[in-house]
Amino acid sequence: MSKQPKLKRRQFLAGALAAGPVASIAAATKANAQAAPARVTSVPPVPPNENVLPDGTPLTEARSGSDYIVDVIKTLNIEYVASLPAATFRGLQESLLNYGNNTKPEFIMCLHEEIAVAMAHGYAKVARKPMAAMVHGTVGLQHASMAMYNAYADRAPILVISGNIQNSSARRPNVEWNHAAVDQNAMVRDFTKWDAQPTSLQASAEALVQAYDLAVTAPMAPVLVTLDADIQEDPLHKEEEAKLVLPKLRRSRHPQGDAESLHEAAKMLVAAENPVIYANRYGRTEKAPALLVQLAELLHAPVIDGRSRMNFPSRHKYNHNGRREQALAQADLLLALEPVDLWGLTNDVQDLIGRPNRRLNRQANLKIVHIGTEGLLLKANYGDVQRYAPSDLTIAGDAEATMPVLIEAVKRELTPSRAAALAQRGEKLSAMAPRFLEQARTEATYGWDASPISVARTCMELWDALKGEEWTMPTETVFLSDYPHRLWDINKPHNWIGGSGAQGVGYNAPAALGAALANKGTGRITAAIIGDGEMMMTNQSLWTAAHHQIPILYIVHNNRAYHMEVMHTLRMADRRSRDTQRIHIGTDISKPNIDFATLAKSMGVYGQGPIDSPNDLGPAIKRAIDVVKRGEPALIDVVSQPR
Amino acid sequence: MKINLLLGAALVLFSAAAFAQDSLKGNAQTGKDLFVAKGCYSCHGFVGQGSREGPRLMPALPYPAFVAQLRTPRTIMPPYTATLVNDQQAADIHAYLESQPKPPDPKSIKLLQ
Incomplete structure (x- = not known):
């Protein structure tokens, strides 16, 4: 050769x-x-x-640039690459399949680039490492962009690979010009941590490894490497390859808060009479919840969980989400761990005419200690930065990486007498905890036998099937009135992974599938409750689930509307004293009703429904769980109350 | 001064509501339809069970308090003027909420244990 x-x-x-x-x-x-x-x-x-x-x-040709790129990717121990096939990376795709033997990474075929990226988003939060998503030049990246925005806002690591034909004189007429760009990465640069468009094979290798390193180091986020088609497809001769250096992944540590500031924070925490811990995007690894339990039990302080990650056990005696506003109103010190929106913990903008700002009911002497990485990754264009909020001490560092140091600092500050005083506070807090569960149970009884089926009923029918298993519930619960968090025993790091980040519709079905992919072979059941609007945005996820035999249970919370928009339009009509029946124009997903069970079956997935009688739901879930335990996906269409 | 005015306005509303209740008899079946047509269900659920978006409406508030909240909400609930929900319709919706059965005891539901 x-x-x-x-x-x-x-x-x-x-x-x-x-x-x-x-x-x-x-x-x-x-x-x-x-x-x-x-x-x-x-x-x-x-x-x-x-x-x-x-x-x-x-x-x-015997060997090409893309073979070498596969060698590089294999050093990163990436298990999967989710992708919709495309011409701008045909060289790399063939190398992955044949030269790379379709293992590490294995090609997961998706029917939309948004699905590929969102799958990687959900996967990263369960597997605790990134997978790759490979998207077509220009048009594929445009499809992928919303999912990348979600992942960026959620600080989830994804290695996104795209293709381009940089040499304009070598593009075939027409289509290859439409699928090429001078700087295609620009369209997503506002919501990626880093991107590269290398112009040599050596530079491509280094860009991939550098991108991976940046993606997995807090603050984590998607990264993008666009690989030139010529570099992928050109023959790689021995003498050229001999000059290449395979980059070694560096061992990066997460940024940690500085010792002096943590000493000060520990003093403030121990001295406070009513400290409250707020954790939002805190839990990055499996160790996170246990560390936070340790801190809460040292301080005997209530924890309010913002639920962007699995931060704290739902039934722990110091989980005081059940009295969130009362706890925050009494606080004289607030420890905010990766809060994302610090301003919103003490202020609000009311959804009234003129959008008035108001200070929430908080103590005048409230002090705020903030630990987080929010300030370490900022882009100016999108509102991800959130509103400026003052604090008494902001410590730049990954909250989980900082936690062991903070715990030791608190231990040093605790005298035996102060520890005894804090323990007394803990007794009072512990006595309150059982009532949160009782309140939620009482709330759940209202509408228990209603049709459409109440979200509380759906959640508890599912919980009945999950509670004896290892499980992951990978989808957002705000539209379920938070019943899983209020009624389920969520205590394992893999039970819950938070939400989309930017609330871009279409996240839940593929992200849940990514979580299920990470769970495949572990014996964990992945069970996702997903709105009908969400499911329709990315329903092709079902085909990928069937094609790759990824076990997952989808329960469609089918309220037959973009219900958030029903409420928004209603609010406008009410303010203006206008017709409240027309609000369903452009918001309802009915006439015809979507038959999700048939949709699932059409893509090779076991489907049941529509189910509108609550007494039929439990048996349907049992049948579907049996399917999932066989290693297959299943779907149940539940005609539901709005929220 | 401002508070006094507000209290005065509330009293007028309460009195008017009480008068309306005396003179208007609500129809629960009509109220059920209105509960959907006027969009009440969207935050409070089809049977008034409540949700993250709007509080539970069972057991129903006394009628004067119900109408006061409807016309001049104390929370972020949007207002329902008499143009949108007239007094008879308010009475019908209230009758629907009052007609809702008491929920079962949580202890009687196996799934809630």
Whole structure:
């Protein structure tokens, strides 16, 4: 192979296209005719060298740039690449499948780029490491962009790979120009942590490893590497490869709060009479909840869980979400761990005419200690930064990485007498905890036998099937009136993974599938309750679930509307004293009602429903769980109350 | 002064509501339809069970308090003027809420244990 002429792929394509296939065959025929006597045959003559056209253009190659890129990707221990196939990365796709033997990473086929990225988003939060998503140049990246925005706002690591034909003189006419760009990464640069468009194979290798390193170091976020098609497809000769250096992944640590500030924070926490701990995007690893339990039990302080991650056990005696506003109103010190929106903990903008700002009911002497990485990754364009909020001490650092140091600092500050005083506070707090569960149970009884089925009933029918298992509930619960958090015993790090980040509709079905992919083979059941609007945005996730045999239970919370928008439009009509029946125009998903069970079946997924009688739901869930335990996906369509 | 005015306005509303209740008899079945048509269900659920978006409406508030909240909400609930829900319709909706059965005891529901 090394003796073959080093003709670049694009030079070959350009030459071949300029001349056209007829011209190429004609040239070959002419050359052949000169080499041997003419003979009559209907079979095109065979060129003297099967691997090279008469003009020197090679027809085959033993090894390409994309093979080397696979070598690089394999050093990163990436299990899966979710992708919709596309021309701008055809070289890499073939290398992954054949040269890479379709393992580490395995190609997971998706039917929309948004699904590929959202799958990687959900996967990262269960597997605690990124997978890759591979998207077409320009149009594929445009499809992927909303899911990338969600993942950025949720600070989830994803290695996004795209393709491009940078050399404009080598693009085939028409389509390849539409699928190429001078700087395609620009469209998502506002919501990626880093991106690169390398122009050599060595630079491509380094960009992939650097991107991975940045993605997994807090604050974590999606990264994007656009690989040039020529670099993927051009032959890689031994002498060129000998010059390449395979980059080694560096061992990066997460940023940790500084010791002096943590000492000060510990003093404030121990001295406070009514400290409250607020944790939102805090839980980054499996160790996080246990560390927070340790701190709460040292301080005997209530914890309010913002639920962007699995932060704290739902039934722990110091989980005081059941009296969130009262606890915050009494607080003289608030420890905010990766709060995301610090301003919103003490203020509100009311949804009234003029959007008045108001200070929430908080103590005048409230002090705020804030630990987080929010200030370490900022882009100016989108509102992800949230509103400016003052604090008495802001410590830049990953809250989970900082927690062991903070715990030790608190231990040093605790005298035996102070520890005894705090323990007395703990007794009072512990005595309150049982009533939160009782209140939620009482609330659940209202509408228990109603049709459409209440969300409390759906949640508890599902809980009945999950409570004896290892499980993950990977989807948002705000539209379920938070009943899973209020009624379920959520105590394992993998039970809950938070939400979409930016509330971009379409996250839940594929992110749940990504979580299920991470759970595959672990014995955990992945059970997702998803709105009908959400499911319709990315329902092709069902096909991927069936195609790759990813076990997951989807329960469609089918209120037959974009219900949030029903409420928004109603609010406007009410303010203006106008017709409240027209609010359903452009918001309801009815006439016809969508038959989700048939939709599921059409894509090879076990489907049941629509179920509108609450007494039918439990048996349906049991049947579906049996399917999931066999390693297959299942769906149940539940006609539901709005919230 | 401002508080006095508000209290005065509330008293007028309460009195008017009480008068309306005396003179208007609500129809629960009509109220059920209105509960959907006027959008009440969207935050409070089809049977008034409440949700994250709006509080439980069972057991029903006394009628004067119900109408006061409807016309001049104390929370972020949007207002329902008499143009949107007239007094008879308010009485019907209230009758629907009053007609709702008491929920079962949580202890009697196996799934809630």
